[in-house]
Amino acid sequence: MQPTLSFEQAPPISVPYRFFLTAPLFGAAAGLVLALLGPETLQSRWSPGALAMTHLIVVDFMLQAMCGSLLQFVAVVAGANIWRPRLVAAVVHPLITAGAIFLASAFLFEQPVLFLLAALVFVAALGTFLTVMAVALLRTPARGMSIHVLRLAVFGLLVTVVLGASLAITLGLPEDLSPDWPVLALVNVHVAWGLGGWALMLVIGVSYLVVPMFQLTPAYPVLLTRALPAGLFLVLCLWTLQLVPGPGGAPAWQSGVALAGVLLAGSYAVTTLWLQSRRRRRQADVTLKLWRGAMLSLAAFALSWIAFEAWPSLGESPRASVWLGVLALPGLFFSVITGMLYKIMPFLNWLHLQQQGGTGMPLPNMKQMIPEASMRGQMRLHFAALGLLLAAVVWPALTLPAGLAFTASCLWLERNLVGAARVYARFRDSVRAAAASRAAAHSDHA
């Protein structure tokens, strides 16, 4: 059957916006957790505070923003709207939000039952989301590498959720009932699929389209667009072998596989920076700077990884993985997502106002949706917070200012996004009022 090609431009604006407006609040919560719990949090990735903070960022900031964007983005790249977007958003958004709160609380207060609750809620939320996405991405007639990479990313999220739920069940059940699974290997594989197979894969798939689109850079080299996702996927599959008995668990094998993945990620970062340096549109806006900050963080992540391998005395410190985590989460993903939101929301505002029939009155253009100075200020604070977080890994005395700076930058982001949503609401109301008075005048006339 020929799939229907609705070519609708977008799901209702409330569908992505509810995700976008929730996300920064949980970034702010992560910063507060750090500020309140203090230096111990950053001493090891296994501290309850670090685990809670990580999940507040990856689930409630990143996953929230990425789900919202993907619901929107699929309409453009696949040329078809997703199934019942309003209903899907109404189910998925509150469940992800609740699940992340359960999960962070489970780590912070060490409450086993909350792990079980979180697992249940996430399976329901992401089961719905993944089904709808898979249908949209598999039935599209669209061509291009991006679609394939997005399919891989959605698969990566599926693996992450299955492993995450298994871990939550292991931690949530009493010891005598708990399945005898290799927890450490499960964690390793869960983290790799979550950050590499889902989040980075999604960024890669989206970047093939948006990096050339925003700044008019040359396209990514065709060979790289194919080799990168395929290589990353292969690395993840090899990494997963540590879950079964055999050579997959050998340390030398594991460090070789991980290094291959890190080199792929690093080459992606360097290629993106190189393309951006060759852009035809010379102006450097906030989104471009945030993308560059993100790609520099990814390159720094790859270099740090190699250094930790080369000097085991550095790499064996429990703080080494916290350092990598800061570069990946606030450094890479937070920066990219912020940069994308600063483009997506102004454009969606304009697009939806336009569709409301705002042809009779002047509508604000994209640059009038969020003040440029406010985006630039928030970006600077975000990069300062990133610097402080990295410094706090080395000098724990900086933990409090780092946590507070990160919270402040998230709250500023929230203010900018709420401002954009308000501009939309204000103009929508005046467009409707104008339409109503035109209709009234028309009926009087008749």
Place this chain on the structure above:
Amino acid sequence: MSLPTQVLPDHHRHCDDLFVAAEESVQRSDWAAAAPAFARFRDQMQAHFEAEEAVLFPAFEAATGMSAGPTEMMRYEHEQMRSLLAQLAAACAARDGDTYGGVAETLLMLMQQHNMKEENILYPMCDQALGAEAERLGATIGAMLEPGKT
């Protein structure tokens, strides 16, 4: 060989170049250069819309019987872009660099996501639907458009 699916994406890139040339003149407040640069950009955008609406879309609609599908949406987006081009023309005439910059940003986003849909979805569908006729249409379309640098 000049299939519409080769000619039109190349012309998208050409329009991008013309967009940048006009925007950069405006940013330098070089209005003497901006006016002809913008006029050239607008002319090529309009020629592109015309080539699709008068040649490619009718052929696709005749071949597939789909007149309310993708081509209708593309025509709608062309209208949106025409309206933004008119706003840019007014900003250019008024030498209002701020308005030009904001409207240009909006147009660029609309243009790029529109091109993406055409290049990844609609043009491949045209290739399939038009068969042997494609090459003749490609030549007709090519004659309507200014060639790019490549």
